[in-house]
Amino acid sequence: MSLFVTELRRLGKRRVTRLMLVLLVVGLATVATAFSFSSEKLSPATVAAAEAKANNNYQNSVKEWQRSVSECEAAAARGDNTEERYGPNCGKDYQPQPDMFEANWYLPYQFDFRAEFPMFIAVFAASVALFGFIVGASFVGAEWNTGGMMNLLLWRPKRLTVLGTKLAALLTTVLGLTVVLGALWTAAFWLIASQRGSTAKMTAGVWRSIGLDGLRALAMTLLVAAIGFALASLGRHTAMALGAAVGIFAVSEIGIRIAVAVLGVQFGDRYVLSTYAQSWFLKQAELFDYHTCQFSQGACEPATYMVTWQQSAVVFGVALVGAVAAAFWTMRRRDIS
Amino acid sequence: MSAVLEIEGLRKTYRSRKRGVRRALDGFDMRVEAGQVHGFLGPNGSGKTTTLRTLLGLIRPNSGRMAILGQELPHALPAVAGQVGAIVESPQFFPHFSARDTLGLLAQAGELPKQRVDEVLELVGLRDRAGERVKTYSLGMKQRLAVASALLKNPKLLILDEPANGLDPGGIREMRGLMRELSENGMTVVLSSHILGEIQLICDSVTIISLGRRVAFGPVEQVLAAHSQGSVRVRLEAVGDLPQAADALTRAGVRVTTEPDHLLLSGVDKPATVSRLLAEQGLYVSELTPVAVDLESVFLELTATAPVPGQHRQVDQSAKVDQAGTTGGWGA
Ligand SMILES: Nc1ncnc2c1ncn2[C@@H]1O[C@H](COP(=O)(O)OP(=O)(O)OP(=O)(O)O)[C@@H](O)[C@H]1O
Numbered sequence: 001m002s003l004f005v006t007e008l009r010r011l012g013k014r015r016v017t018r019l020m021l022v023l024l025v026v027g028l029a030t031v032a033t034a035f036s037f038s039s040e041k042l043s044p045a046t047v048a049a050a051e052a053k054a055n056n057n058y059q060n061s062v063k064e065w066q067r068s069v070s071e072c073e074a075a076a077a078r079g080d081n082t083e084e085r086y087g088p089n090c091g092k093d094y095q096p097q098p099d100m101f102e103a104n105w106y107l108p109y110q111f112d113f114r115a116e117f118p119m120f121i122a123v124f125a126a127s128v129a130l131f132g133f134i135v136g137a138s139f140v141g142a143e144w145n146t147g148g149m150m151n152l153l154l155w156r157p158k159r160l161t162v163l164g165t166k167l168a169a170l171l172t173t174v175l176g177l178t179v180v181l182g183a184l185w186t187a188a189f190w191l192i193a194s195q196r197g198s199t200a201k202m203t204a205g206v207w208r209s210i211g212l213d214g215l216r217a218l219a220m221t222l223l224v225a226a227i228g229f230a231l232a233s234l235g236r237h238t239a240m241a242l243g244a245a246v247g248i249f250a251v252s253e254i255g256i257r258i259a260v261a262v263l264g265v266q267f268g269d270r271y272v273l274s275t276y277a278q279s280w281f282l283k284q285a286e287l288f289d290y291h292t293c294q295f296s297q298g299a300c301e302p303a304t305y306m307v308t309w310q311q312s313a314v315v316f317g318v319a320l321v322g323a324v325a326a327a328f329w330t331m332r333r334r335d336i337s
Numbered sequence: 338m339s340a341v342l343e344i345e346g347l348r349k350t351y352r353s354r355k356r357g358v359r360r361a362l363d364g365f366d367m368r369v370e371a372g373q374v375h376g377f378l379g380p381n382g383s384g385k386t387t388t389l390r391t392l393l394g395l396i397r398p399n400s401g402r403m404a405i406l407g408q409e410l411p412h413a414l415p416a417v418a419g420q421v422g423a424i425v426e427s428p429q430f431f432p433h434f435s436a437r438d439t440l441g442l443l444a445q446a447g448e449l450p451k452q453r454v455d456e457v458l459e460l461v462g463l464r465d466r467a468g469e470r471v472k473t474y475s476l477g478m479k480q481r482l483a484v485a486s487a488l489l490k491n492p493k494l495l496i497l498d499e500p501a502n503g504l505d506p507g508g509i510r511e512m513r514g515l516m517r518e519l520s521e522n523g524m525t526v527v528l529s530s531h532i533l534g535e536i537q538l539i540c541d542s543v544t545i546i547s548l549g550r551r552v553a554f555g556p557v558e559q560v561l562a563a564h565s566q567g568s569v570r571v572r573l574e575a576v577g578d579l580p581q582a583a584d585a586l587t588r589a590g591v592r593v594t595t596e597p598d599h600l601l602l603s604g605v606d607k608p609a610t611v612s613r614l615l616a617e618q619g620l621y622v623s624e625l626t627p628v629a630v631d632l633e634s635v636f637l638e639l640t641a642t643a644p645v646p647g648q649h650r651q652v653d654q655s656a657k658v659d660q661a662g663t664t665g666g667w668g669a
C-alpha cells in the first residue's frame with residue numbers, strides 16, 4: 001500500500017504528467033468553447049427567417065424557371081433548336097417544387113445533444129487516451145532510463161510487485177482523470193446544448209446509451225495507457241513506446257491498406273486497427289465492397305461486412321494482454337543494469 | 338564472528354551473439370564478518386560491480402551461493418532488503434526531482450519516518466541544497482545523495498560501490514570518518530574503491546578480485562604481511578661497497594635489487610643473518626629496516642597490473658588464478 005501511494009505521488013510530481021494535464025485540460029476547454037460559438041439556439045424569429053428565406057428562394061427559382069421557359073418558347077418560335085440548351089419540352093417538366101427548399105437548410109447550426117454528443121465522447125476519449133499513452137510511457141520509461149527503477153528495486157526487490165504497482169498507480173490516475181474530466185466534459189456540452197442548442201428527447205434510454213458510450217471510452221483510455229506503459233517498460237525507454245506507436249500506426253493504417261489493395265483482399269479494412277477503434281466507439285463499423293457493384297444495372301447494393309464492438313473488444317483485449325504479459329515477463333527475466 | 342555476507346562459487350556469464358561469452362564472475366568467493374569495514378578491490382572490469390549487482394538481485398547469477406545476514410539469496414532478498422543499503426556504481430536519480438523528493442519517495446516506499454530524510458541529508462552535507470533538482474547537482478553532490486539514499490534505511494549492511502568517486506578531499510575524509518562511526522555502531526560496510534590509500538586507512542579486511550576470481554582476502558595487516566615478508570632495506574657506511582654486498586647476498590640465496598644508495602632484499606627470514614653475512618665480508622651496515630609494503634603495491638603484485646614501461650596494459654590483462662582458488666592461505 002505504501003508503495004502504491006508512493007507511486008501515485010511520484011506520478012503526480014512528474015513534470016510530464018503536469019504538463020500533459022495542462023495541455024489536455026486547455027485543449028478540451030478550447031474545443032468546448034470554440035464549439036459553443038458555432039451552435040445557435042433556434043428562436044421562433046430565426047425559424048421564421050429561415051422559412052421566409054426558403055420561400056423567397058423558392059419564388060425566385062420559379063421566376064427563373066418561368067423566364068427560361070418563355071425564352072425557350074420564343075427561340076422555338078424562331079425555329080432554333082432548343083433541345084440542347086433547354087432540354088426536352090423546354091424544361092417545362094422541371095418546375096421547382098416547394099419541398100425542394102426546406103426551411104431547416106436555412107437554419108443556423110444548432111447542437112443536438114442526443115444526436116451529437118456521442119461523437120464528442122469519442123473526441124474526449126481520444127484526447128485522454130493520448131494523454132494516458134504519453135504519461136504512462138514516460139512514467140516507466142524515464143524511470144528505467146534514469147536508473148530510478150534500479151534504485152527502487154534496491155528497496156523493494158519484488159520486481160513484479162513493483163511494476164504492477166506502478167501500472168496500478170498509472171491506471172488509477174487515468175481512471176480518476178477520465179471520470180472527473182468526463183463529468184466536466186458532459187456538463188460543458190449539456191450547458192452548450194441547453195443554452196445554445198437542443199436537449200430535446202433525452203429519455204432515460206438515451207442517457208443509458210450515453211453512459212455505455214462513456215464506459216467504452218473509459219475502457220479505451222485505460223487500455224491505451226496500459227499499452228503505452230507496457231511498451232515503454234519492454235523497451236526500457238519512453239521513446240520505445242512512442243516509436244512503437246508510430247510504427248504500429250504506419251504498418252496498420254498505411255502498410256496493410258496498401259497490401260490489401262495490391263492483393264485485392266475483400267474487406268481489407270478489417271485488418272486495419274482504426275476500423276476496430278471506430279467500431280468500438282460507434283458500436284459497429286460497416287465495410288463496403290464496391291467491387292461487387294454492377295453500376296450498369298443501376299443503383300448499387302455493395303456487399304457489406306460488419307465489425308462489431310465485441311470484435312473490437314477481442315482485438316484490443318489480445319493486444320493489451322500481449323503487451324502487458326510481455327512487459328511483466330521481461331521484468332522477471334532480464335538483468336537490470 | 339558471524340558472517341554478514343557470504344558468497345561461494347559465484348558465476349555470471351554474459352553471452353552475446355556477436356562477442357561470444359564473457360565470464361564476468363568465474364567461481365568467486367567472498368566473506369565479510371559482522372561489524373567490519375571490508376574493502377572490495379580489483380582492477381577495472383574484474384567483476385566488482387557485477388558481484389554487488391548479483392547480490393542485490395539486479396542480475397541473475399548462473400550458479401553459486403550467496404547469503405546476507407544468514408539468509409540465502411536471492412530467495413530471501415525481500416526479507417533482508419530492508420537491512421541492506423546500497424549504492425551501485427554512480428547511481429542515477431530522476432533528474433527533475435529534488436534530493437528531498439527523491440529520498441522522500443524512497444522513504445515512503447520503504448515505510449520509513451519522514452524525519453529520517455532530513456537526518457541523512459544533514460549527514461551527507463546536502464541539507465541546504467536538498468530542495469534543488471538533482472539535475473543541477475555536481476558529481477560529488479550526486480554521490481553524496483547516493484550515499485544518503487543508502488544510509489536512509491539505517492541498514493545492518495551497507496554496500497558502497499566507489500562511493501568516493503567525485504568526492505572532494507574534505508568529503509573523502511568525512512566519508513572515512515562516517516564509515517568508522519557507522520562500523521563502531523555495529524554496521525557492516527562493504528566498500529569498493531580504487532583509492533587504496535583510503536582502503537588501507539579505513540578497512541579491517543579486504544577481498545581482492547581479478548578476472549572474476551578471488552586472488553587474496555583477509556585482514557589488511559595479514560594481506561600486507563604476507564607480501565612484505567622478508568623485505569629489507571640495507572644501507573652501508575660506504576656506498577661504494579654496495580656491489581660487493583649485493584654479490585655476497587646473492588650467493589647466499591637472497592633476492593637483491595640494487596638501488597643507487599641502498600639494496601632491497603626480499604626473502605629474508607631473519608634480518609640478523611644479513612648483518613652477520615655482511616660483517617663476515619668486512620662490510621658494515623648502517624641501516625637495516627624491514628620495509629612496510631603498502632596495499633597499492635600488494636594489489637599491483639597480486640593482480641599483476643603494475644604498469645610496465647613502454648607497454649600499455651589493456652583491461653582484462655590481470656592475474657588469473659587457478660580454479661582451485663586463492664594463492665596462499667592468508668586470512669580467514
Ligand atoms: N551487461 C553486460 N554485458 C556484457 N558484459 C558485461 C555487462 N556488464 C558487465 N560486463 C562485463 O563484466 C566484467 C565485469 O564488469 P564489472 O562492471 O563488474 O567490473 P568492475 O570490477 O566493477 O570494474 P570497475 O572497476 O571498472 O568498476 C567486465 O568485463 C564487463 O565488460
Ligand SMILES: [Mg+2]
Nearest residue numbers: 385386426498
Ligand atoms: Mg564497477
